[in-house]
Amino acid sequence: MNTATSTAKETESKIDTKTIKFQIKRQLHPEQEAFWEEYEVPYKPSLNIIALLMLQNTNPIRTDNQTSTPVAYQANCLEEVCGSCTMVINGKVRQACSALVDKLEQPIRIEPMSKFPVVRDLWVNRSRMFKQLEWIQAWNPLDHYAPIGSGPAIDPDTQQKAYNWSRCMTCGCCLESCPQWSADEGFIGPQAIAQAMLFNSHPTGKTKADLRVKALMDNGLNVCGNAQNCAAVCPKELDLIGAISEANWQATKQLAKTFFGRH
Amino acid sequence: MSKQTTIAIIGGGLGGLSAAMKICELTREKKDVVVQIFSLVPVKRSHSVCAQGGINAANKVAGDSPYQHFDDTVYGGDFLANQKPVKAMCEAAPDIIDLFDRLGVPFNRTSEGHIDRRRFGGALHPRTAYAGATTGQQLLYALDEQVRSFEVEGMVQKFEGWEYLSAVLDDDGQVCGLVAQNLVTMELKTFVADAIIVATGGPGLVYGRSTNSVSNNGLAVSSLYHQGAKYANAEFIQVHPTAIGGDDKLRLMSESARGEGGRVWVWGDSSKNYLDIHGNQKPCGETGKPWYFLEDKYPAYGNLVPRDIATREIFKVVYELKMGVEGRPFVYLDVSHIAREKGSEYLDRKLKGILEIYEKFKGTDPHQVPMEIFPAVHYSMGGLWCDDETFMTNLPGIFTAGECDFQFHGANRLGANSLLSCVFTGLYISGPEALKFAKNRLKPAQEIHTAVFERALQKERDFLNRLLKLDGKENPRKLHLEMGDVMTQNVTIVRENTTLYETDQKLQQLQERFWNITVPDKSTWANQSLRYAHQLYYMLSLARVITLSALKRNESRGAHFKPEFPERNDEEFLRTTIATYDPNTNSPQISYEPVDLSQITPRKRDYTKASVAAK
Numbered sequence: 001m002n003t004a005t006s007t008a009k010e011t012e013s014k015i016d017t018k019t020i021k022f023q024i025k026r027q028l029h030p031e032q033e034a035f036w037e038e039y040e041v042p043y044k045p046s047l048n049i050i051a052l053l054m055l056q057n058t059n060p061i062r063t064d065n066q067t068s069t070p071v072a073y074q075a076n077c078l079e080e081v082c083g084s085c086t087m088v089i090n091g092k093v094r095q096a097c098s099a100l101v102d103k104l105e106q107p108i109r110i111e112p113m114s115k116f117p118v119v120r121d122l123w124v125n126r127s128r129m130f131k132q133l134e135w136i137q138a139w140n141p142l143d144h145y146a147p148i149g150s151g152p153a154i155d156p157d158t159q160q161k162a163y164n165w166s167r168c169m170t171c172g173c174c175l176e177s178c179p180q181w182s183a184d185e186g187f188i189g190p191q192a193i194a195q196a197m198l199f200n201s202h203p204t205g206k207t208k209a210d211l212r213v214k215a216l217m218d219n220g221l222n223v224c225g226n227a228q229n230c231a232a233v234c235p236k237e238l239d240l241i242g243a244i245s246e247a248n249w250q251a252t253k254q255l256a257k258t259f260f261g262r263h
Numbered sequence: 264m265s266k267q268t269t270i271a272i273i274g275g276g277l278g279g280l281s282a283a284m285k286i287c288e289l290t291r292e293k294k295d296v297v298v299q300i301f302s303l304v305p306v307k308r309s310h311s312v313c314a315q316g317g318i319n320a321a322n323k324v325a326g327d328s329p330y331q332h333f334d335d336t337v338y339g340g341d342f343l344a345n346q347k348p349v350k351a352m353c354e355a356a357p358d359i360i361d362l363f364d365r366l367g368v369p370f371n372r373t374s375e376g377h378i379d380r381r382r383f384g385g386a387l388h389p390r391t392a393y394a395g396a397t398t399g400q401q402l403l404y405a406l407d408e409q410v411r412s413f414e415v416e417g418m419v420q421k422f423e424g425w426e427y428l429s430a431v432l433d434d435d436g437q438v439c440g441l442v443a444q445n446l447v448t449m450e451l452k453t454f455v456a457d458a459i460i461v462a463t464g465g466p467g468l469v470y471g472r473s474t475n476s477v478s479n480n481g482l483a484v485s486s487l488y489h490q491g492a493k494y495a496n497a498e499f500i501q502v503h504p505t506a507i508g509g510d511d512k513l514r515l516m517s518e519s520a521r522g523e524g525g526r527v528w529v530w531g532d533s534s535k536n537y538l539d540i541h542g543n544q545k546p547c548g549e550t551g552k553p554w555y556f557l558e559d560k561y562p563a564y565g566n567l568v569p570r571d572i573a574t575r576e577i578f579k580v581v582y583e584l585k586m587g588v589e590g591r592p593f594v595y596l597d598v599s600h601i602a603r604e605k606g607s608e609y610l611d612r613k614l615k616g617i618l619e620i621y622e623k624f625k626g627t628d629p630h631q632v633p634m635e636i637f638p639a640v641h642y643s644m645g646g647l648w649c650d651d652e653t654f655m656t657n658l659p660g661i662f663t664a665g666e667c668d669f670q671f672h673g674a675n676r677l678g679a680n681s682l683l684s685c686v687f688t689g690l691y692i693s694g695p696e697a698l699k700f701a702k703n704r705l706k707p708a709q710e711i712h713t714a715v716f717e718r719a720l721q722k723e724r725d726f727l728n729r730l731l732k733l734d735g736k737e738n739p740r741k742l743h744l745e746m747g748d749v750m751t752q753n754v755t756i757v758r759e760n761t762t763l764y765e766t767d768q769k770l771q772q773l774q775e776r777f778w779n780i781t782v783p784d785k786s787t788w789a790n791q792s793l794r795y796a797h798q799l800y801y802m803l804s805l806a807r808v809i810t811l812s813a814l815k816r817n818e819s820r821g822a823h824f825k826p827e828f829p830e831r832n833d834e835e836f837l838r839t840t841i842a843t844y845d846p847n848t849n850s851p852q853i854s855y856e857p858v859d860l861s862q863i864t865p866r867k868r869d870y871t872k873a874s875v876a877a878k
Binding site for chain 2 (some may be wrong): 028047079081083120137139147155156160202204205
């Protein structure tokens with residue numbers, strides 16, 4: 001459309017009738033078939049995908065005028081810090097809260113992540129990600145919580161590196177985009193690798209470093225094909241590539257140690 | 264029969280997880296206690312992640328002291344906080360920072376490698392430790408990690424994706440368990456518990472949109488109130504001065520922006536005047552130049568006056584002086600000068616978490632241009648009543664931790680004290696006290712007759728069946744919006760008795776209309792519509808508690824500002840408001856109890872001058 005030639009009146013009437021068209025992939029039960037629905041709502045500036053889902057929930061009337069049911073989805077903080085509302089939006093995995101309608105091509109296609117079991121509609125079960133944190137013992141092992149003073153001094157650059165990995169909100173974008181990761185088997189994936197490296201870099205966490213590296217090796221660390229999709233989709237810009245190469249280096253050192261019999 | 268003791272924790276944010284962690288530490292040797300955590304979301308996604316700016320603890324380096332922290336907190340809260348627990352909290356705060364440091368929280372560092380501090384509102388000392396601008400997230404993750412290690416040891420069981428519905432009380436009124444619903448299978452189930460710690464956070468959803476997360480629906484505390492738990496100081500709702508709008512929620516722009524030197528301003532207009540605290544007419548800045556109105560009016564604290572004051576000043580500038588940005592209801596929060604003077608990387612190290620939220624949601628870069636902000640409902644100073652030593656509610660065996668209690672923040676909470684109060688309560692009070700209670704019960708909960716549990720279950724089942732059948736003309740989401748709008752309009756920054764009364768009338772109408780709603784999904788699988796309706800039912804009740812508590816308090820104190828009664832009135836209202844549910848009228852009964860003033864004598868709040876701790 002050549003906007004330069006449209007009159008002010010035309011533009012105005014176009015704004016009046018402007019709508020937002022979106023399609024949602026529904027699945028009412030894990031054992032039922034998935035299907036698509038289309039909705040259209042009046043345009044409003046600055047909406048995000050959560051606001052669209054709220055409108056759908058308020059008034060679940062499709063473009064074909066059939067009344068449907070409110071779509072089920074997970075969401076909590078709505079400011080991209082809790083990791084709940086990860087979905088695939090126009091083919092890209094991301095948080096629905098920070099996906100702004102004004103920046104998306106319509107009709108907007110909203111579907112659940114494909115790598116995790118669907119609970120209902122856009123709601124998926126990501127419990128596997130939390131299980132993986134158990135496998136790698138993603139915590140600093142403290143003797144006790146008694147008041148015995150501060151931890152070790154840490155230089156600002158080391159802190160910044162740790163903070164970067166520590167911002168992982170277990171949202172699953174990296175796993176959804178990874179060609180190697182699946183919820184059933186094999187490769188543990190970038191999320192857990194980065195967390196293992198976070199604790200392996202901490203003076204207290206280090207005491208379990210070998211164990212974490214072993215857990216990574218037992219869970220397909222070497223399967224990573226270096227596609228680097230994970231880093232590209234991570235909403236918090238975690239240094240996942242750095243974590244994976246660090247993990248590989250630690251694994252090599254551990255193998256060498258075993259090979260030469262030094263324990 | 265096994266002798267295992269069970270402690271149920273409702274909510275897996277900072278309050279709940281710190282209590283869980285402490286109980287596990289205390290019982291690690293014997294392993295005779297199991298902690299069950301019930302949470303709407305995986306605990307790592309709890310609302311605590313939204314806390315941005317930091318956590319307070321007196322810092323010797325800056326000449327600060329726990330006593331000064333204590334005095335600032337009580338003074339900031341306009342003397343309505345109970346002083347003994349506040350004092351204990353401020354004394355424990357430095358140890359709490361040390362513990363989080365050992366747990367691995369990546370606090371920002373000084374060049375020597377020590378934990379850095381910044382200033383926060385209502386304080387003249389830099390006492391706030393922080394991890395970028397996502398401190399709550401980082402503290403929560405540290406606790407989540409520790410609790411996960413106990414989970415692996417079998418000491419913790421998580422029920423993530425379950426919603427607590429009500430407590431099971433035995434014939435003597437003592438707790439023996441709870442009823443919860445699985446959000447996926449919709450299964451209703453009773454759980455045996457020798458003690459319960461309620462750590463469900465605030466009730467922000469009562470206001471429709473706020474800075475709170477979707478999980479902050481207030482159902483648990485409202486349901487307990489319906490079961491006879493007293494609710495205290497409900498009227499004290501904090502409206503945070505700096506947030507950004509959105510159709511789905513209002514997003515916080517942390518006070519730490521001002522702690523790092525951010526300035527609040529609008530374009531000046533010397534033809535307009537305001538009255539300063541001494542009654543003098545002063546011009547509203549210079550026309551054509553930024554007017555830094557907080558710095559102008561409060562030279563001692565500047566942009567870091569407490570939140571209630573900053574919020575009212577922004578409200579005045581926008582609505583009374585009509586000086587909002589381009590005539591719209593916004594003022595500027597500016598950090599761009601910091602980026603210019605010290606570089607973008609410096610600014611990112613301190614504030615990246617919020618600057619990226621602003622840029623992602625508003626589309627402009629706060630490194631370059633000032634942010635447009637406005638106040639938003641943020642925090643509840645009030646909450647379930649509990650005693651000030653064990654934090655047990657008036658329902659024996661039920662304890663509180665975190666935002667859902669009422670002890671620490673009086674009429675106005677200081678920034679970066681909420682993370683502290685959550686953790687302090689869990690670690691030092693309700694965690695250990697719930698354990699003590701559970702261990703010292705005359706009759707373990709599992710020996711209570713099953714009929715007691717069946718009765719409680721049946722009651723919830725009947726209620727849910729009634730809700731599921733609702734097929735009327737009203738839309739539950741629209742009712743929620745109506746409630747949120749009327750609450751935001753009338754029970755936030757400025758409160759008038761006429762409109763408070765009208766609000767209560769409106770809420771009662773909404774309660775009636777509630778029974779004419781449709782629950783649009785009748786399925787028995789992952790039915791979010793049913794859960795939503797249930798939450799709305801309890802939110803309406805809690806909204807009335809807040810409104811009527813506000814109506815009855817004829818004074819201005821902290822966040823509660825009534826122009827009809829512009830002064831603080833210690834003689835009549837230096838008292839804690841108590842709301843008790845009356846099943847006959849389905850309304851709250853309001854009464855009062857004394858505030859603990861044992862340590863600091865109340866004095867007038869005046870933030871134009873530095874506050875000096877009067878020891």
